[in-house]
Structure formats: C-alpha cells, structure tokens
Amino acid sequence: MNTTDRNVTAGGFEIYFNKTVGFLTRHGISLLGTRILAVRGRTSGEWRSNPINLLTHDGARYLVAARGNTQWVRNIRVAGGGELRLGRATEAITVTELPDEDKLPIVSAYFKRWGWEVARFFEDLPKKPTDEQLIKVLPGVPVFRIDA
Structure with a gap:
C-alpha cells in the first residue's frame, strides 16, 4: 500500500472511545485539547463532524490526521476549512495543508502528546517514535495548519 493512501478505520474500542470523547466535547468538556471538527461534505454539502485532537505547537494550531486520508481529510481539502466546536462555542477556521518536509516537528509533538x-x-x-521512524510515515499523515 502506498503510504500516502493510508486510511485506518476505527475498530470496536476506537468507536466507543470516539463516541465518548465526542459526547464530552459536545458538552463543553475538552480532554487534552479535543474539539469537534465540522466540515461540509465534498459532494453532499452537509456538515460532517468528528472528534479531533487540536495541537498547539510554537504558537500555531494544527489538525493532524493520524488515521491517514480519512473522509474529514478529503472534505477539508475541498472545503478549505470548517468549524471547531467545544460545547456551544463554534469557531470558523481555514486551513493550509503542510508539505511532508514541514511535518516532522508537528507530528513529533503530536506523538509526544497523544502517542x-x-x-x-x-x-x-x-x-514514542524517533524522528527517523516518524520521517518514514510522514507521507501518510496529513497535517493542516489552522490559519489566523
């Protein structure tokens, strides 16, 4: 499999975990920076939402798609942004996808926090991977900087 086509689907535990985290986040309780990412579907135009880990690194905020090229990744690439939600608070965002050569410090920080x-x-x-181990997987890990 081409590492850039990586798409890991959630199993039983992950589905339960995501539902629990999503429930808490929708009710205003953030676990280590969780948010609900809402993005318009690229074909339907309907809002789709997923719990995500929002990473702040060196003063900037990032979305890291640890599962690879998931539906939210494909949707945000087309939409160019979406919304971050925590409880009743909603923040409209635009994003820029990072090239592979800029991802290492972000993905490294992401693994330190959520490995x-x-x-x-x-x-x-x-x-707790080394930089050399992370470099090998970077093409399959989409990273988006949230623009101010």
Whole structure:
C-alpha cells in the first residue's frame, strides 16, 4: 500500500472511545485539547463532524490526521476549512495543508502528546517514535495548519 493512501478505520474500542470523547466535547468538556471538527461534505454539502485532537505547537494550531486520508481529510481539502466546536462555542477556521518536509516537528509533538492513543494506527511504530521512524510515515499523515 502506498503510504500516502493510508486510511485506518476505527475498530470496536476506537468507536466507543470516539463516541465518548465526542459526547464530552459536545458538552463543553475538552480532554487534552479535543474539539469537534465540522466540515461540509465534498459532494453532499452537509456538515460532517468528528472528534479531533487540536495541537498547539510554537504558537500555531494544527489538525493532524493520524488515521491517514480519512473522509474529514478529503472534505477539508475541498472545503478549505470548517468549524471547531467545544460545547456551544463554534469557531470558523481555514486551513493550509503542510508539505511532508514541514511535518516532522508537528507530528513529533503530536506523538509526544497523544502517542498512547494514536500509535496503534501505525504498524511497527512505538508510542514514542524517533524522528527517523516518524520521517518514514510522514507521507501518510496529513497535517493542516489552522490559519489566523
């Protein structure tokens, strides 16, 4: 499989975990920076939402798609942005996708914060990977900077 086409689907535990985190986030409780990302569907135009881990790194905010080229990634590429929601608060955002050569510090920070949660989406990648290990997976990890 081409690493840029990586799309890891959620299993039983992940579905339960995402539903729980989503419920809490929709009710205003953020766990380690979680938000609900809402993006218009690229063909339907309807709002689609997913719980995400919002990363702040060196003063900028990022969305990291640990599962690869998921539906929200495909939708946000077309829409150019969406909304971040926490409880009743909604923030409209626009995003810029980072090229592979700019991803390493972001993905490294993401793994330091959420490696316990996302390492299982990568074969043979430990919860605390080295930079060399991360460089190999960067093409399959979409990263978006949230523009001010």
